[in-house]
Amino acid sequence: MDKTKIPQPPNRLFFLQALSPIHIGVGEGAGAINLPTAREVVTQHPYVPGSTIKGILRDFAEQQHRENADTGRYGDDPVVHVFGPPQARAGDGRGGVVFTDARLLFLPIRSLIGGFALVTCPLILHRLHRELQASGRQAPDVDAVAALTVDDHHHCLVTPTSALTHKSAVLLEDIRLTPKEDSKLDTFAQKWLAGRAWDIKESELYRPRLAVVSDTLFGFLVRLNLEVRSRVPIDDETGTAATSGPWLEEYIPAEAIFYGTAEGRHTALTEQAETEAGAEGTQKNTLPKDAQSSLERLLGVVPRAPLLRFGGKGSVGAGRALFRLERNH
Secondary structure, X not given: OOOOOOOOOOEEEXXXXXXXXXXXXXXXXXXXXXXXXXXXXXXXXXXXXXXXHHXXXXXXXXXXXXXXXXXXXXXXXXXXXXXOOOHHHHHHOOOOEEEOOEEXXXXXXXEOOOEEEEEXXXXXXXXXXXXXXXXXXXXXHHHXXXXXXXXXXXXXXXXXOOOOEOOOOEEEOOEEEEEEEOHHHHHHHHHHHEOOXXXXXXXXXXXXXXXXXXXXXHHHHHHHOOEEEEEOOEOOOOOOEOOOOOEEEEEEOOOOEEEEEEEEOOEEEEEEEEOOOOOEEEEEEEEEEOHHHHHHHHHHHOOOOOEEEOOEOHHHOOOEEEEEEOOOO
């Protein structure tokens, strides 16, 4: 068997930190919730589709580079280089960066002590570790945490400086857990998550609130602890509640944290020159770039931590999130 390592495309992790509830609509639901948010089919974890992330980032980048956004003449347009040509000329080529879905990393859960906890589980940490391994990166801090296991549903791992414990107990919602302090979790938060998942200055806020629970318990929490809001339609004539009654919307709660990967790829755009009659004539190649160049352009058009809006219900304040693109491995 050939054990030659297959070279991986250059990539950067990105993180989403929800500052307000986020609604990623998937149409009408068949259950009690009329408008559920997007969830993975197997795990039922909420996620943000890669297509949503790419669209939001492209719109943001075009606003920063309006002089080149819709000209049809690409030149050295960084927006076209990263995201591809405008939709009307999609046949000219493809963008140089691929965005994966943003997977759940930490879910905020109400805690009787400390206000709220940022909860994860071994399955999520394993998936993060696998993502890093696939990209060919060495991350010793993540290696250590990926090996942590919580088999007992009545126990959880916390940092030595945890703000969640009281009299040898952690109380998440109405669930009482026995905490076990683990310095590897604190090291993971301090040396790896700080500056990636959240700002370094916020580390003292989030590190003491980390908790790792069993996969089974986390599955229970993630199914029942997304935010549900009741909306009431207003009758235009009376100005009061319409007879059609309220409906329920599901949201990813504020403080949730997601991660994903932006991968660079080789691409070459072909601009089709127009003749005097308006027909497309000869073609010329423009922006022939390699994968690394595409990824570097992404770093150039996306600031360190822009405040963006993801999903729907923006008119009622939903969807505000910080997008953090990893600068250094």
